[in-house]
Amino acid sequence: MNRHDVVESEAVRTGPSPLESARFGRSIERLTVPAGSGAPFPEVREAVARSEADVVILRYPAEHVGWFAGLTALGRTAVLADTLVYWRLRAGEGRAPEPVPHLAAGGPLGADEVRAFVRETFAAYGNHYAANPLLDPAAASEGYVEWALMSAARDACVVVRGAAGVQALATVEEDGARTEILLAGVAPAAQGRGVYAHLLREVEDRAVSRGAAEIVISTQGHNTRVQRAWARYGFEPVHTLVTVHLIRNPPW
Incomplete structure (x- = not known):
């Protein structure tokens, strides 16, 4: 996942991940909330609700410290899977x-x-x-x-x-x-x-x-x-x- 998609894009990105779905034998979708999007949690909640994938891999800015509690109430099992940190030179x-x-x-x-x-x-x-x-x-x-x-x-x-x-x-x-x-x-x-x-x-x-x-x-x-x-x-x-x-x- 390149930095433009997760930091600079102005829109929430969602869509199927065919390579991962084929690799794991499960339907997998990616849902990414870029830092520059300013997306509120209800937009994320609605995107998750629309998904029929077995697994939604969600990434969002770490400053939204209260979001995980909301994710546990969306009718899916929420598994915390570490953080992704970016460095620049x-x-x-x-x-x-x-x-x-x-x-x-x-x-x-x-x-x-x-x-x-x-x-x-x-x-x-x-x-x-x-x-x-x-x-x-x-x-x-x-x-x-x-x-x-x-x-x-x-x-x-x-x-x-x-x-x-x-x-x-x-x-x-x-x-x-x-x-x-x-x-x-x-x-x-x-x-x-x-x-x-x-x-x-x-x-x-x-x-x-x-x-x-x-x-x-x-x-x-x-x-x-x-x-x-x-x-x-x-x-x-x-x-x-x-x-x-x-x-x-x-x-x-």
Whole structure:
């Protein structure tokens, strides 16, 4: 979900999610309340009431601290599924590490490389799907593979290679003056060695080379380790969304 949809859009966004529905074998809809929409809770309540999906994945600005209580009275089971936090960096102002001889930007990745890297690196990542007992965790993990393969197919991957092969990978969405990092990780065997900062540097270099003004990235609120890395590099926190899964009663 890109930052424009969740922060800058002026309208509540709602609609089916065919990829997620196919992945989990349940009908899933997305309902997003952007920060710039100013939408009141009754508009959200009406959108939920119209939905016939098994699961509505709702995201709304975290400052609406009273909304969750209202969500529990909509005839669905409301499952709190963490928060999504956004950070931003002005392109060209990052605290990039000096290049090191054993790490270098890599070329395009083959599909098998993408699958192997993502499955190993994100196997234990606790995304918002993990909060919903009706959704298969293995299917959620494969969603990252699917996401990365689509990025690789359109040359939207940034890779750092070392002597042992792919050390880090980021997938990006490049839209005008903004580069958004969608997925970023370091191979388990390379973690704790400063590789992540080199990955951020490669993304920043790519953004600067095409004239982008800012880089944005997001993660689940519980993932404080990576947020510390962003802060060290020069990113600043800018926005937080609450994620709630609203499950139809009875579910199926």
